[in-house]
Amino acid sequence: MRQNSGNSSAFDALLFLSFGGPERPEDVRPFLENVTRGRGVPPERLDEVVQHYLHFGGVSPINRLNLTMIDDLRAELERRGRNLPIYFGNRNWHPMVADTTQRMYDDGHRRVLVFPTSAWGGYSGCRQYHEDIAGALAHIEDPAVVLRKLPQFCAEPKFVEAAGNALRSALAEFAAAHPGTAPRVVFTAHSIPESADRSAGPAADGGRLYSSQITAAAQAVARELELDDYDVVWQSRSGPPQIPWLEPDICDHLRDLAARGTAGVVVMPIGFISDHLEVIWDLDSEARDLAADLGLSYLRAPTVGTDPVFVSLIADLVERFADGGGDVTAMGCGDNGALCRPDCCVPARRPGR
Numbered sequence: 001m002r003q004n005s006g007n008s009s010a011f012d013a014l015l016f017l018s019f020g021g022p023e024r025p026e027d028v029r030p031f032l033e034n035v036t037r038g039r040g041v042p043p044e045r046l047d048e049v050v051q052h053y054l055h056f057g058g059v060s061p062i063n064r065l066n067l068t069m070i071d072d073l074r075a076e077l078e079r080r081g082r083n084l085p086i087y088f089g090n091r092n093w094h095p096m097v098a099d100t101t102q103r104m105y106d107d108g109h110r111r112v113l114v115f116p117t118s119a120w121g122g123y124s125g126c127r128q129y130h131e132d133i134a135g136a137l138a139h140i141e142d143p144a145v146v147l148r149k150l151p152q153f154c155a156e157p158k159f160v161e162a163a164g165n166a167l168r169s170a171l172a173e174f175a176a177a178h179p180g181t182a183p184r185v186v187f188t189a190h191s192i193p194e195s196a197d198r199s200a201g202p203a204a205d206g207g208r209l210y211s212s213q214i215t216a217a218a219q220a221v222a223r224e225l226e227l228d229d230y231d232v233v234w235q236s237r238s239g240p241p242q243i244p245w246l247e248p249d250i251c252d253h254l255r256d257l258a259a260r261g262t263a264g265v266v267v268m269p270i271g272f273i274s275d276h277l278e279v280i281w282d283l284d285s286e287a288r289d290l291a292a293d294l295g296l297s298y299l300r301a302p303t304v305g306t307d308p309v310f311v312s313l314i315a316d317l318v319e320r321f322a323d324g325g326g327d328v329t330a331m332g333c334g335d336n337g338a339l340c341r342p343d344c345c346v347p348a349r350r351p352g353r
């Protein structure tokens with residue numbers, strides 16, 4: 001059923017595009033092979049990550065969390081009178097984005113908005129989603145098809161508001177559990193190679209788009225909560241140890257804080273929108289255990305994905321672009337895999353590619 005059929009530039013469906021995760025132990029290896037194909041991740045690191053997934057029975061929560069977010073979004077769009085069908089596709093695991101895109105096409109959709117589950121610029125957070133879209137269209141040769149990726153949303157006021165809500169509730173919970181201890185607030189995001197950060201964003205702007213967006217988002221949330229003092233750190237690094245990634249790593253940072261006499265920390269995973277494996281393993285298991293060893297009181301704030309304010313942000317983005325409007329020149333916005341800027345987030349050359 002077509003909505004807005006009177007407007008030829010209108011969009012008639014939404015593709016919710018994410019990373020994907022395994023659903024059974026047998027899926028773990030093939031999933032990780034998809035993630036790391038040609039990415040130069042050492043086999044020892046992969047063996048380690050296999051164990052993280054097996055620790056949770058080989059099931060990542062990411063697909064279930066995305067499906068919940070999609071249900072919430074569908075309800076919100078319906079409430080606004082926008083009955084846009086929502087489809088779900090992933091980069092690395094089923095439902096794969098190419099299969100979903102074919103299904104959308106078979107269902108008659110030609111103009112589709114794409115919501116990526118990353119707020120950020122950079123190769124992993126933005127350009128790779130453009131590549132996913134281009135790859136998904138490889139077998140669909142129809143000039144009528146438009147898959148328009150929605151822009152990076154890390155600077156949207158509702159993103160900052162949702163992250164602020166999450167941190168505020170964690171600080172309240174910490175205060176109730178540890179009266180008299182003022183916790184250090186630590187924002188965390190996925191580390192990326194230094195070289196990837198240097199080439200993040202348009203070359204003409206000098207790179208560093210990813211780390212500067214994370215820093216700016218943390219600063220905006222801190223301002224909203226009137227926090228003077230906080231740290232921004234990185235997690236989940238992979239890749240060979242001799243290659244520099246963004247630092248400090250959260251675990252090194254916890255050691256450092258403990259050595260400086262800090263009594264407690266509240267960790268805000270601003271870099272992720274759901275409690276997927278890199279949050280529940282790296283933060284709720286690894287970092288939490290280390291904090292306990294160091295004698296640090298530790299609490300991890302929720303991610304933004306379950307906050308109605310965040311769902312309402314996705315709905316706002318959809319409404320802004322659904323009738324053909326919206327700022328198509330915004331960073332990260334592009335049709336059918338086209339980059340938003342020339343020479344943007346150029347992937348680092350890797351051995352063997």
Ligand SMILES: CC1=C(CCC(=O)O)c2cc3nc(cc4[nH]c(cc5[nH]c(cc1n2)c(C)c5CCC(=O)O)c(CCC(=O)O)c4C)C(CCC(=O)O)=C3C
Pocket residue numbers: 019020021022032035036039041045046049060061062117118119120124125190191192193236237238239271272276277278
């Ligand atoms: C910036 C960024 C985001 C945030 C933006 C976004 O959300 O898109 C993100 C998200 C995620 N990363 C995830 C999982 C993994 N990431 C890996 C590897 C890597 N991530 C990188 C960066 C990012 N990753 C990089 C530079 C690598 C090295 C390899 C490469 O250069 O590409 C590996 C390989 C093993 C390892 O080395 O850890 C895994 C398993 C999951 C799903 C978790 C689940 O299953 O629940 C999610 C949401």
Ligand SMILES: [Fe+2]
Pocket residue numbers: 190
């Ligand atoms: Fe990752």
